[in-house]
Amino acid sequence: MSEALRVGLAGLGTVGGGVIRLLDANRELIARRAGRAIEVVAVSARDRYKDRGVDLTRFAWVDDTTALAQQADVDVVVELIGGSDGPALTLARSTLNAGKSFVTANKAMLAHHGYELATAAEAARVALKFEAAVAGGIPVIKGLREGAAANAIGRVYGILNGTCNFILSKMEAEGRDFAEILAEAQALGFAEADPSFDIDGVDAAHKLSILASIAFGTRPAFDTVAASGIRHLLGADIAEAAALGYRVRLLGLAEDGPDGLFQRVHAHLVPVDHPLAHVTGSLNAVVAEGNFVGRLLFQGAGAGDGPTASAVVADLIDIARGEYGPPYAMPAASLVAAATADSGERRGRAYLRFTVADRVGVLAEIAAAMRDAGVSIESLIQRGAMADGSVLVAIVTHEGPERSVAQALEKLRGSQSLVGQPLWMHILG
Amino acid sequence: MSEALRVGLAGLGTVGGGVIRLLDANRELIARRAGRAIEVVAVSARDRYKDRGVDLTRFAWVDDTTALAQQADVDVVVELIGGSDGPALTLARSTLNAGKSFVTANKAMLAHHGYELATAAEAARVALKFEAAVAGGIPVIKGLREGAAANAIGRVYGILNGTCNFILSKMEAEGRDFAEILAEAQALGFAEADPSFDIDGVDAAHKLSILASIAFGTRPAFDTVAASGIRHLLGADIAEAAALGYRVRLLGLAEDGPDGLFQRVHAHLVPVDHPLAHVTGSLNAVVAEGNFVGRLLFQGAGAGDGPTASAVVADLIDIARGEYGPPYAMPAASLVAAATADSGERRGRAYLRFTVADRVGVLAEIAAAMRDAGVSIESLIQRGAMADGSVLVAIVTHEGPERSVAQALEKLRGSQSLVGQPLWMHILG
Numbered sequence: 001m002s003e004a005l006r007v008g009l010a011g012l013g014t015v016g017g018g019v020i021r022l023l024d025a026n027r028e029l030i031a032r033r034a035g036r037a038i039e040v041v042a043v044s045a046r047d048r049y050k051d052r053g054v055d056l057t058r059f060a061w062v063d064d065t066t067a068l069a070q071q072a073d074v075d076v077v078v079e080l081i082g083g084s085d086g087p088a089l090t091l092a093r094s095t096l097n098a099g100k101s102f103v104t105a106n107k108a109m110l111a112h113h114g115y116e117l118a119t120a121a122e123a124a125r126v127a128l129k130f131e132a133a134v135a136g137g138i139p140v141i142k143g144l145r146e147g148a149a150a151n152a153i154g155r156v157y158g159i160l161n162g163t164c165n166f167i168l169s170k171m172e173a174e175g176r177d178f179a180e181i182l183a184e185a186q187a188l189g190f191a192e193a194d195p196s197f198d199i200d201g202v203d204a205a206h207k208l209s210i211l212a213s214i215a216f217g218t219r220p221a222f223d224t225v226a227a228s229g230i231r232h233l234l235g236a237d238i239a240e241a242a243a244l245g246y247r248v249r250l251l252g253l254a255e256d257g258p259d260g261l262f263q264r265v266h267a268h269l270v271p272v273d274h275p276l277a278h279v280t281g282s283l284n285a286v287v288a289e290g291n292f293v294g295r296l297l298f299q300g301a302g303a304g305d306g307p308t309a310s311a312v313v314a315d316l317i318d319i320a321r322g323e324y325g326p327p328y329a330m331p332a333a334s335l336v337a338a339a340t341a342d343s344g345e346r347r348g349r350a351y352l353r354f355t356v357a358d359r360v361g362v363l364a365e366i367a368a369a370m371r372d373a374g375v376s377i378e379s380l381i382q383r384g385a386m387a388d389g390s391v392l393v394a395i396v397t398h399e400g401p402e403r404s405v406a407q408a409l410e411k412l413r414g415s416q417s418l419v420g421q422p423l424w425m426h427i428l429g
Numbered sequence: 430m431s432e433a434l435r436v437g438l439a440g441l442g443t444v445g446g447g448v449i450r451l452l453d454a455n456r457e458l459i460a461r462r463a464g465r466a467i468e469v470v471a472v473s474a475r476d477r478y479k480d481r482g483v484d485l486t487r488f489a490w491v492d493d494t495t496a497l498a499q500q501a502d503v504d505v506v507v508e509l510i511g512g513s514d515g516p517a518l519t520l521a522r523s524t525l526n527a528g529k530s531f532v533t534a535n536k537a538m539l540a541h542h543g544y545e546l547a548t549a550a551e552a553a554r555v556a557l558k559f560e561a562a563v564a565g566g567i568p569v570i571k572g573l574r575e576g577a578a579a580n581a582i583g584r585v586y587g588i589l590n591g592t593c594n595f596i597l598s599k600m601e602a603e604g605r606d607f608a609e610i611l612a613e614a615q616a617l618g619f620a621e622a623d624p625s626f627d628i629d630g631v632d633a634a635h636k637l638s639i640l641a642s643i644a645f646g647t648r649p650a651f652d653t654v655a656a657s658g659i660r661h662l663l664g665a666d667i668a669e670a671a672a673l674g675y676r677v678r679l680l681g682l683a684e685d686g687p688d689g690l691f692q693r694v695h696a697h698l699v700p701v702d703h704p705l706a707h708v709t710g711s712l713n714a715v716v717a718e719g720n721f722v723g724r725l726l727f728q729g730a731g732a733g734d735g736p737t738a739s740a741v742v743a744d745l746i747d748i749a750r751g752e753y754g755p756p757y758a759m760p761a762a763s764l765v766a767a768a769t770a771d772s773g774e775r776r777g778r779a780y781l782r783f784t785v786a787d788r789v790g791v792l793a794e795i796a797a798a799m800r801d802a803g804v805s806i807e808s809l810i811q812r813g814a815m816a817d818g819s820v821l822v823a824i825v826t827h828e829g830p831e832r833s834v835a836q837a838l839e840k841l842r843g844s845q846s847l848v849g850q851p852l853w854m855h856i857l858g
Contacts, residue, residue, distance in 0.1 A: 022721050139571075139572050142576050143571075143572065148739070150739045278707045290566075292566070293735065293740075294730045294733075296566070298725075298727060299725070299726040306723065311722075313578075316579075321754060
């Protein structure tokens with residue numbers, strides 16, 4: 001058996017601890033599979049003396065995280081610090097420049113600096129791997145980069161944020177509004193104290209930009225992801241969707257069309273017979289549609305120390321086997337800087353929900369705005385007044401350009417008839 | 430860009446034609462992803478002049494298929510002939526012995542000779558790849574061998590035969606019996622004229638033995654798969670299962686336990702909230718349960734020329750990238766010849782259906798056999814007589830050893846009360 005692959009580990013939070021526990025628990029099995037042992041030799045984190053439930057005394061401690069790359073006995077650096085810039089980025093650059101392979105779970109850094117890092121990794125002929133950055137333990141980076149590599153991908157989409165899916169599942173099961181469930185999830189530790197990265201779609205947008213790059217051979221372009229979240233959803237929206245045969249999911253969706261790359265994170269109505277409609281709780285799932293393979297689905301745990309450690313160590317096993325592969329499925333030099341597609345040109349069906357005052361003429365005003373913008377209404381449901389006296393109007397449109405829907409909503413902006421902002425969800429076609 | 434990877438293609442049926450069409454359609458994309466072009470240079474099949482809808486004149490024609498391996502300009506041989514032995518096996522051996530990589534979709538050959546071939550490939554330091562052999566276009570071989578490689582796998586199971594799942598879905602949707610649906614599927618070309626490989630579970634058993642080897646580090650052991658199929662299922666079984674909250678799926682399931690490797694292909698009751706319950710039509714899906722990653726699901730098209738070609742070409746891209754990997758996830762020398770676990774020791778819940786004569790004492794006889802064997806009954810449903818006067822009795826047992834159920838059925842063997850064989854399905858726990 002060859003010499004061990006020696007790992008320097010930066011960041012000892014829950015995932016870092018998980019990686020150490022996994023390498024301990026499955027040590028012998030991993031050595032058989034990788035053809036050589038995989039051993040952590042040095043670690044670095046902010047607080048040396050915090051109790052993490054794992055024995056760190058057997059590893060060299062490196063105070064300055066960015067110096068991990070310079071340790072002579074480190075072959076590969078695993079970065080689990082997080083943050084798009086700062087020490088994580090410094091470490092990534094210094095590792096690749098030192099001619100060592102780099103493994104990370106850092107979706108934000110890859111979304112912002114992935115192209116630069118892929119270029120550096122290729123120049124140094126080392127591996128840059130990040131299976132854990134998207135959908136936790138699910139091997140979807142590998143699935144796209146290698147498993148589906150023979151296909152032109154039409155679109156890639158999925159449930160990329162477990163916190164949102166957990167909240168939506170609970171709203172669905174209990175018929176309650178977003179705000180209540182979020183407060184509960186925070187109390188239970190399922191949601192961050194500042195949950196905006198999750199619930200406003202930023203986390204999913206980071207992941208989507210990575211998937212899109214691999215699927216379409218484009219440079220990661222986080223800035224052009226149109227992202228919104230689930231903050232404004234009511235239990236009633238989920239109930240209306242259910243009555244129409246749909247479930248509500250926050251989807252990241254990317255498509256490469258004639259006018260450029262389209263990337264969106266948005267709440268969608270998903271038909272109940274679509275596999276994503278059955279992905280509940282904190283699970284993640286990704287669908288890729290290829291021109292020969294058809295629709296592939298990858299599903300599993302999108303977060304947590306065990307699943308994320310599983311993905312990190314899978315990358316280490318690849319590296320131990322000598323399988324480096326191009327980070328974004330093709331050499332960085334051939335990744336295209338794609339134009340951004342105009343969402344107004346997209347055709348689709350929409351779910352629109354208005355909270356309105358309970359008085360004469362409101363429905364006529366909404367209907368007129370739709371007509372004037374050329375939006376054709378497939379169905380409209382108005383329910384009786386809620387506790388605060390306001391009334392919900394839910395509309396499903398026929399297929400048409402998104403521009404028209406935007407125009408209709410623009411016409412209604414500032415209307416005295418509306419209580420709060422309208423909600424617009426797309427219907428997955 | 431490096432020189433092209435030159436492919437010799439043996440077998441020009443639907444999948445062989447699909448591989449040529451795919452390499453034509455996605456030529457440029459594949460070259461970017463693989464870092465080099467992938468080109469078919471020579472082909473071989475039984476009938477040179479059959480119209481296959483693809484232009485073969487640009488390839489060298491090799492009359493003797495086994496001579497493909499000796500073509501000087503062939504770097505890798507793709508075998509799409511089929512059959513566990515005969516020309517496919519001869520070609521596999523001659524290719525690996527010639528020091529060339531070998532790609533195949535041949536599950537039967539791998540189930541029977543996989544260990545020998547993996548040993549030969551490793552000795553020659555070439556690739557042996559077979560993504561297309563299990564679950565068609567779904568990259569589940571890669572998912573297990575690489576994506577889940579950090580995990581000890583507890584069990585692996587899935588829907589491995591699209592023909593059976595198509596028939597079961599149709600039985601479920603239309604409430605009809607197996608025999609009727611099979612006849613229709615054959616008329617439509619969805620099932621083979623001799624469907625026994627599919628419907629008796631042999632095809633799924635081939636695939637399961639490959640998955641089990643990768644998951645558990647055991648030598649492929651097709652002979653110890655306990656396989657049965659769906660031939661004896663009635664529409665009434667599916668209806669009873671549905672009333673109890675289950676759907677019926679033919680599952681291949683493998684587990685590595687303290688007393689050895691357990692491999693079974695059998696009709697199962699799957700809880701409606703399990704993802705496999707929502708896999709309908711001819712789709713395939715595989716679940717792997719890892720000790721860190723939890724439950725992973727891979728789903729997609731399990732057959733057809735496009736999906737199968739997608740998997741074959743994914744293997745070629747791996748080879749073009751220089752990523753060979755151990756065929757069964759670890760060096761062949763470390764694959765263990767596992768003992769076969771005793772199914773009698775397994776604990777689980779069972780669905781038992783008896784077709785009985787409509788007369789006094791029948792139920793008492795069945796109940797007594799259960800009691801005497803120590804089988805505890807959770808629920809029992811007896812419906813009114815069918816057209817032929819016989820009566821169905823469906824039983825769900827509490828969890829217990831399978832040995833007891835087998836004993837109860839043995840006690841009832843030859844009973845004048847029973848019309849035909851009882852049906853035993855396992856309940857997925």
